[in-house]
Amino acid sequence: GDMAFMQKAQKRIMNLVEQAKIVILATHDWGAARAFCSRGIVFEKGRIIFDGEIENAIEAYRINLEKQQDA
Secondary structure (H helix, E strand, O other): OOHHHHHHHHHHHHHHHHHOOOOOOOOOOHHHHHHHOOEEEEEEOOEEEEEEEHHHHHHHHHHHHHHHHHO
């Protein structure tokens, strides 16, 4: 996407995070998840398959994605 737009969006998200107690960010962008989140929830077919620290959530997501590609 447009770099200026992305920077503006990231700044807006950071402002929301700083002002709020809870922000829900639905993304497949691991960099954004690392930047804005301390906790992650991974879903598969509408069910929670992982809930915990963001780095562990990213790893659970990655492993689940690999399993789907191998199937």
